[in-house]
Amino acid sequence: MLDVTDLVTAYGKIEALKGVSLQVEGGKITCLLGPNGAGKTTLMMTIAGVLQPRRGSIRLKGAELAGLSPARIVSQGVALVPENRLVFPHMSVYENLLAGAYQRHDKAGVNADIERMYARFPQLHERSEQMAGTLSGGEQQMLAVARALMSQPRLLLMDEPSLGLAPLIVAEIFNIIAELNRDGTTIFLVEQNAHMALQVAHQFFLMEQGRITFKGTPGQLAEDEVIQRAYLGTRRAAG
Amino acid sequence: MDLLDLIDTIQSIADGVLFGTTYALLGIGFTLIFGVMHKINLSFAAASIGAAYASLLILSAVKAPAVVVFLMAAAAGGVLGGLVYLVGFKFIPLANPLATLMSTVGLLLLIDEIIVHTTAGVPLNYPALFSDVIVPIGPFNLRGDLMFVFVLGCVCMTVLLLLLYRTKLGLATRAVSQQPTASQLCGIGIMRVNILTFVITGVVGGIAGAMTGAAIGMLSPLLSLPLTVKGLIVTVIGGLGSIPGAIVAGLVVGGLENFFQFLRGVSERDLYIMLLLFAFLVFRPGGIFTVAAGRD
Ligand SMILES: Nc1ncnc2c1ncn2[C@@H]1O[C@H](COP(=O)(O)OP(=O)(O)O)[C@@H](O)[C@H]1O
Numbered sequence: 001m002l003d004v005t006d007l008v009t010a011y012g013k014i015e016a017l018k019g020v021s022l023q024v025e026g027g028k029i030t031c032l033l034g035p036n037g038a039g040k041t042t043l044m045m046t047i048a049g050v051l052q053p054r055r056g057s058i059r060l061k062g063a064e065l066a067g068l069s070p071a072r073i074v075s076q077g078v079a080l081v082p083e084n085r086l087v088f089p090h091m092s093v094y095e096n097l098l099a100g101a102y103q104r105h106d107k108a109g110v111n112a113d114i115e116r117m118y119a120r121f122p123q124l125h126e127r128s129e130q131m132a133g134t135l136s137g138g139e140q141q142m143l144a145v146a147r148a149l150m151s152q153p154r155l156l157l158m159d160e161p162s163l164g165l166a167p168l169i170v171a172e173i174f175n176i177i178a179e180l181n182r183d184g185t186t187i188f189l190v191e192q193n194a195h196m197a198l199q200v201a202h203q204f205f206l207m208e209q210g211r212i213t214f215k216g217t218p219g220q221l222a223e224d225e226v227i228q229r230a231y232l233g234t235r236r237a238a239g
Numbered sequence: 240m241d242l243l244d245l246i247d248t249i250q251s252i253a254d255g256v257l258f259g260t261t262y263a264l265l266g267i268g269f270t271l272i273f274g275v276m277h278k279i280n281l282s283f284a285a286a287s288i289g290a291a292y293a294s295l296l297i298l299s300a301v302k303a304p305a306v307v308v309f310l311m312a313a314a315a316g317g318v319l320g321g322l323v324y325l326v327g328f329k330f331i332p333l334a335n336p337l338a339t340l341m342s343t344v345g346l347l348l349l350i351d352e353i354i355v356h357t358t359a360g361v362p363l364n365y366p367a368l369f370s371d372v373i374v375p376i377g378p379f380n381l382r383g384d385l386m387f388v389f390v391l392g393c394v395c396m397t398v399l400l401l402l403l404y405r406t407k408l409g410l411a412t413r414a415v416s417q418q419p420t421a422s423q424l425c426g427i428g429i430m431r432v433n434i435l436t437f438v439i440t441g442v443v444g445g446i447a448g449a450m451t452g453a454a455i456g457m458l459s460p461l462l463s464l465p466l467t468v469k470g471l472i473v474t475v476i477g478g479l480g481s482i483p484g485a486i487v488a489g490l491v492v493g494g495l496e497n498f499f500q501f502l503r504g505v506s507e508r509d510l511y512i513m514l515l516l517f518a519f520l521v522f523r524p525g526g527i528f529t530v531a532a533g534r535d
């Protein structure tokens with residue numbers, strides 16, 4: 001579904017992505033693991049169009065996304081749940097969801113979808129008029145996911161949805177990820193929590209220092225090796 | 240102080256509060272642009288006066304009624320707002336905080352110069368509405384033209400708040416001001432929101448410029464600098480980024496300004512407003528309504 005080929009993204013002179021190639025299969029959960037600073041967030045932001053790549057291509061079902069504006073990429077059916085959630089703090093939960101549906105013009109459909117989000121995330125329903133900045137971390141994460149879903153994406157990108165959340169909430173988030181996937185959404189997930197990620201993923205990639213260093217299925221590599229490389233990079237695993 | 244003095248004092252404060260709606264509108268303009276771009280547009284008040292001038296010059300051939308002149312000022316304000324964005328912001332590196340400060344000071348001077356050169360620096364009469372009406376309330380007399388300015392200002396603020404809180408464009412504007420990256424991820428075009436914010440604040444500025452002209456009875460190129468300073472003071476006292484703050488601060492500054500003018504004369508009044516600003520900067524630097532940091 002998504003084909004990333006030889007992607008290079010730089011901050012000034014520093015290349016954070018040094019030629020990344022990977023594939024996300026339709027209908028599956030694909031996971032990207034890697035230590036801090038590997039370039040995972042940079043990759044997500046580049047796919048979403050917030051960062052422009054220097055080189056390489058990003059194809060969604062064959063259509064080129066590289067070079068498009070973030071708005072055009074949303075309209076192609078790609079939505080990103082960003083790292084640190086980035087909810088609109090002084091807007092109500094309801095307004096955050098409306099913002100997620102910014103490009104849609106079917107009012108009835110948007111309202112029906114908001115009701116569906118409320119059914120799926122009951123905490124959001126209870127707090128629909130509350131300012132998003134006053135929600136707990138877990139609730140903000142649910143809101144960020146629901147907001148992304150409001151654009152009716154074919155491909156949902158998620159950048160460390162479990163970051164800074166209590167274990168119980170993390171388990172809930174992963175349940176939701178599996179559930180969304182069962183309902184037909186393709187998911188490309190960045191995680192630090194390798195243990196949880198390997199349980200839901202169909203496919204995974206390891207990224208270290210701006211390069212993909214492993215591609216496979218969760219059974220293919222011993223979990224402790226994955227964990228070591230995901231947290232610490234190869235240097236440690238070799239030693 | 241005897242009763243007559245007291246009545247005069249209250250009268251002058253009331254006149255000032257009525258005129259304060261212009262300050263409130265200017266403050267809202269500064270604050271809205273700061274909200275979406277985190278930049279100060281120093282040319283805003285000059286462009287507002289420029290829009291009022293434009294309405295006079297464009298309609299100079301015909302004998303247009305005051306209402307038409309006002310509408311023309313609003314339209315000219317919108318056009319000027321768009322131009323200010325194009326010249327002062329679009330091609331300027333936004334990452335450098337001083338760059339747009341410089342470009343907008345440049346625009347302020349440019350607009351002033353254009354005004355001086357097209358009118359030879361001579362003040363022009365500005366039409367007012369209801370200037371022959373005086374409404375007596377008890378011992379006080381409310382001037383019709385000031386009341387009109389006040390009502391127009393209130394209508395303008397109401398429309399603006401409805402726009403911000405009841406429309407999709409308003410939702411996008413607030414989204415961009417709170418979390419620009421997330422706005423992009425929602426498919427909101429930041430550039431489009433920025434341009435529209437400049438056009439809309441420009442319209443508000445044009446109306447404020449017309450209100451100033453109507454209340455004073457004339458336009459002069461000497462207005463733009465004091466109005467810039469007043470607008471900024473109102474913005475800071477109200478709290479950068481806060482619309483309710485700009486409204487309250489505008490009315491307060493308008494009222495106090497007239498109060499001090501009544502007590503101490505026109506040459507001294509600004510001194511006390513500066514002292515008020517100073518007090519705020521020292522004791523409550525976030526302004527009346529401190530806006531909690533909305534960005535990470
Ligand atoms: N805004 C930025 N400016 C400069 N360098 C950055 C910026 N954001 C990230 N980097 C650098 O790019 C590299 C990849 O960062 P990031 O994509 O955030 O990694 P990850 O999400 O895997 O932790 C890091 O070395 C980081 O220091």
Ligand SMILES: [Mg+2]
Pocket residue numbers: 040041042083160
């Ligand atoms: Mg990251």
